[in-house]
Amino acid sequence: METLGYLIDGFSVALAPHNLMFALIGAFLGTLIGALPGLGPANGVAILIPLAFTLGLPPETALIMLTSVYAGAMYGGRISSILLNIPGDEPAMMTCLDGYPMAQKGKAAEALAISAIASFMGSLIATIGLILLAPLLAKFALTFGPAEYFALFVLAFATLGGITGKNPVKTILAAAIGLMIATVGIDNTGTQRYTFGVLELYEGVDFIIAIVGLFAISELLFFIEARAGSGGASVMVNKLKLSWKDIGSIFPTTLRGGVLGFISGVLPGAGASLGSFISYTLEKKVLGKKGDFGEGDPRGVAAPEAGNNGASSGALVPMLTLGVPGSGTTAVLLALLISMNITPGPMMFTQNADIVWGVIAALLVGNFLLLLLNIPLVGMFVKLLSVPPKYLLPIVTMVAFVGIYSISNSAFDLYFMVAFGVAGYILRKLEIPLVPIILGLLLGPEMEKNLGHALTVSNGDWSVLWGSGLSITLWALAIIGLVLPVVVGPVLRRRMRAAQENVG
Amino acid sequence: MKCNDRVFGLLMLVLAVAYGWGATQFPEPFGGGEAIGPETFPILLAVVLALSSLYLIVKPDSGSAWPPMRTGLELLIAVVVLIVYVLLLQPLGFIITTTLAVGTLCWRMGTAPIRAYITGLIAGIVVYFLFTIGLDLSLPLGVLSVLEGS
Numbered sequence: 001m002e003t004l005g006y007l008i009d010g011f012s013v014a015l016a017p018h019n020l021m022f023a024l025i026g027a028f029l030g031t032l033i034g035a036l037p038g039l040g041p042a043n044g045v046a047i048l049i050p051l052a053f054t055l056g057l058p059p060e061t062a063l064i065m066l067t068s069v070y071a072g073a074m075y076g077g078r079i080s081s082i083l084l085n086i087p088g089d090e091p092a093m094m095t096c097l098d099g100y101p102m103a104q105k106g107k108a109a110e111a112l113a114i115s116a117i118a119s120f121m122g123s124l125i126a127t128i129g130l131i132l133l134a135p136l137l138a139k140f141a142l143t144f145g146p147a148e149y150f151a152l153f154v155l156a157f158a159t160l161g162g163i164t165g166k167n168p169v170k171t172i173l174a175a176a177i178g179l180m181i182a183t184v185g186i187d188n189t190g191t192q193r194y195t196f197g198v199l200e201l202y203e204g205v206d207f208i209i210a211i212v213g214l215f216a217i218s219e220l221l222f223f224i225e226a227r228a229g230s231g232g233a234s235v236m237v238n239k240l241k242l243s244w245k246d247i248g249s250i251f252p253t254t255l256r257g258g259v260l261g262f263i264s265g266v267l268p269g270a271g272a273s274l275g276s277f278i279s280y281t282l283e284k285k286v287l288g289k290k291g292d293f294g295e296g297d298p299r300g301v302a303a304p305e306a307g308n309n310g311a312s313s314g315a316l317v318p319m320l321t322l323g324v325p326g327s328g329t330t331a332v333l334l335a336l337l338i339s340m341n342i343t344p345g346p347m348m349f350t351q352n353a354d355i356v357w358g359v360i361a362a363l364l365v366g367n368f369l370l371l372l373l374n375i376p377l378v379g380m381f382v383k384l385l386s387v388p389p390k391y392l393l394p395i396v397t398m399v400a401f402v403g404i405y406s407i408s409n410s411a412f413d414l415y416f417m418v419a420f421g422v423a424g425y426i427l428r429k430l431e432i433p434l435v436p437i438i439l440g441l442l443l444g445p446e447m448e449k450n451l452g453h454a455l456t457v458s459n460g461d462w463s464v465l466w467g468s469g470l471s472i473t474l475w476a477l478a479i480i481g482l483v484l485p486v487v488v489g490p491v492l493r494r495r496m497r498a499a500q501e502n503v504g
Numbered sequence: 505m506k507c508n509d510r511v512f513g514l515l516m517l518v519l520a521v522a523y524g525w526g527a528t529q530f531p532e533p534f535g536g537g538e539a540i541g542p543e544t545f546p547i548l549l550a551v552v553l554a555l556s557s558l559y560l561i562v563k564p565d566s567g568s569a570w571p572p573m574r575t576g577l578e579l580l581i582a583v584v585v586l587i588v589y590v591l592l593l594q595p596l597g598f599i600i601t602t603t604l605a606v607g608t609l610c611w612r613m614g615t616a617p618i619r620a621y622i623t624g625l626i627a628g629i630v631v632y633f634l635f636t637i638g639l640d641l642s643l644p645l646g647v648l649s650v651l652e653g654s
Contacts, residue, residue, distance in 0.1 A: 191542040394609035
C-alpha cells in the first residue's frame with residue numbers, strides 16, 4: 001500500500017501542467033525520431049539530451065520528457081518497419097514480418113493502429129510490473145556491499161552485448177575503452193590522471209558530449225556513406241477501418257507479449273530483441289495453423305510490438321533500482337540522471353522518491369498520450385517520414401551542436417564532440433559496440449569507488465571481491481552472460497534472419 | 505577484411521601499454537600507502553584492454569569493408585564542415601555559419617545547391633530565434649550584430 005501512496009504522489013508530479021506539456025512534446029518528438037528510418041531510440045534520446053539541458057528543465061521534468069521520448073521512439077520505430085520494411089533497430093525486425101505484408105495488402109492503417117494498441121498494452125503491463133517489482137528489488141539491493149556492486153557492474157558489462165551479441169571480446173574491449181576515458185581527470189585523491197596539463201580535461205570527459213558525438217555525428221556520417229539521403233519512396237496510408245472485434249481478437253496476444261517482454265526486459269542482457277522474438281515465436285506456436293503468420297496476420301504485428309515495448313519498460317527496472325542499465329537507451333537515460341546529480345540505485349527510491357515515482361507515473365501517462373497521438377495523427381507522422389533525411393539530418397546535427405554549445409559555451413567541447421563522432425564511425429565500422437563505451441564512461445567512477453572501498457576494508461586482499469555468496473552468484477552470471485551468446489547467439493540470429501527471409 | 509581487426513587490436517595494445525605505463529608514473533598521493541591508489545584501477549583496465557586486443561589480433565573477425573575513395577572524400581568533407589563550423593561560430597555568428605554548414609551538408613547529401621543553402625538559411629534563422637527568444641539562451645550573432653544596433 002506504501003507503493004500506492006508513492007504512485008499517487010508520482011501522478012501529481014506527472015500530471016502537473018508543465019510536466020504534462022513536456023511529456024507531450026517528448027512523445028511527439030520521440031515518435032518523429034523513431035519514425036526516421038535507421039535512427040534507433042538510443043540515438044533519438046541522445047540527440048534530444050542537449051535540448052533538455054538547454055531548456056533548463058528541473059530534473060523531474062527533463063526525465064519525464066526524455067522518458068516520453070523513449071516511449072515515443074519505440075512507437076515511432078514501427079512506422080518505418082510496417083510501411084517501408086526498414087526496421088529502426090533490431091527489436092523492430094520482428095514487426096516487419098507481418099506488418100509489411102499487411103501494408104502491402106492495403107491494410108497499412110490497420111497495421112499501424114494495431115501496433116499502437118499492442119505497444120500501449122505491452123508498456124502498460126510492463127509498467128505495472130515495474131511498479132510491483134522495482135521497490136522490492138531496491139530493498140534487496142540495499143544489502144549490497146561494495147564488492148557486490150563491483151561484481152554487479154561487471155555483470156552489467158558482460159550482459160550488455162545481449163543474447164544476440166556477436167563477439168564478447170569486442171564488448172569487453174569497448175567497456176575497457178569507456179572505463180579508461182572515465183579515468184581522465186582529477187581523481188578523488190587529487191591526483192591528475194591523463195590530463196596532459198590540458199585545463200579542459202581536469203574535470204574529466206563530459207559523457208553528454210561523448211554520447212552526442214558517438215551516436216548523432218556518427219549517424220550523420222553513416223547516412224552520407226550509405227547515400228541514403230533521398231529517403232524511401234513516399235507511402236500512402238489507407239483510411240482506417242478497425243472494429244472493436246479486431247481489437248478484441250488481438251487482446252490475448254498483447255497480454256502474452258507484454259508479460260514475456262517485461263520478463264526479458266528485466267533479465268540482464270535479454271533485452272528488447274529477445275522480447276519481440278520470443279513473443280512472436282510463442283504466438284506462432286500457440287495459434288499454429290489458425291493464423292497466417294508471415295502473410296499479414298494482425299496478431300503477428302501485435303505480438304512483437306507488445307513484447308518490444310514490454311521489454312523497453314522492463315529494462316527500466318535494473319536501471320532505476322540498481323543504477324545498471326540493460327540497454328543502450330536506458331544507458332543514455334542513466335547519463336541524464338547522473339548529470340543531474342542524481343545517483344541512481346536503491347537509495348534513489350528513498351532520497352529522490354518524487355523523481356522515481358514521477359517518472360514511473362509519466363511512463364503511464366506518456367503511454368496514454370502516445371495512444372491518443374498515434375491513432376489520429378498517424379497520417380501526419382507518415383508525411384513527415386517522407387521528408388528526406390538529406391534535409392533533416394544536417395539540421396538535427398546542428399541543433400545538437402547548438403545544444404551542447406549553449407550549455408558549455410566552449411569550442412573545445414564541440415571539437416571533442418566531432419572527434420567522438422569520427423571515432424564512433426570508425427568503431428561502428430569495426431563492429432565494436434558503442435554502448436559499452438558509454439556505460440564505461442558512466443559507471444567508471446562508481447566502479448572505481450566501490451573497488452576502492454572493498455579493498456580498503458579488506459586491507460588490499462583482492463579475494464574480498466568474490467567473498468560472499470551473492471557476489472559469487474553475480475560473477476557466475478557475468479561469465480554465463482559472456483559465454484551464452486557465443487553458444488546461443490548464432491542460432492537465434494539465424495532464426496530471426498530465416499524468419500525474415502521467408503517473408504521477403 | 506581481417507586486417508581491420510588486426511590493426512585495431514595492435515593500436516589498442518599500444519594504447520593499453522602506454523596507458524598502463526602512464527598509471528605507474530602517477531605521483532604518490534599525499535599520505536600514501538593505501539590499499540588502493542589512483543593507479544590500481546587504471547592498471548587493471550590496461551591489463552583487460554591488452555588481453556582483449558591480443559585476442560583480436562590472434563582471432564580477428566571479418567569486418568565490413570571501408571567505403572571507396574569517393575565516399576571517403578565525402579565523409580572527410582562532412583567532418584571538415586563540422587570543424588570549420590565550430591571555428592567560425594564565434595566570429596561569423598550563428599545564422600551565417602549554420603546557413604553555410606547545413607547548406608553544404610544538404611548539398612553534399614544530394615540536394616540541389618540553391619535549395620540546400622535556402623534550407624540552411626531557414627534552419628539557421630528559425631533555430632536562432634527559437635533559442636534566443638523562445639528559450640532565452642544567447643547564441644553568437646557575430647557580424648550580424650551590426651543590425652541589432654539599428
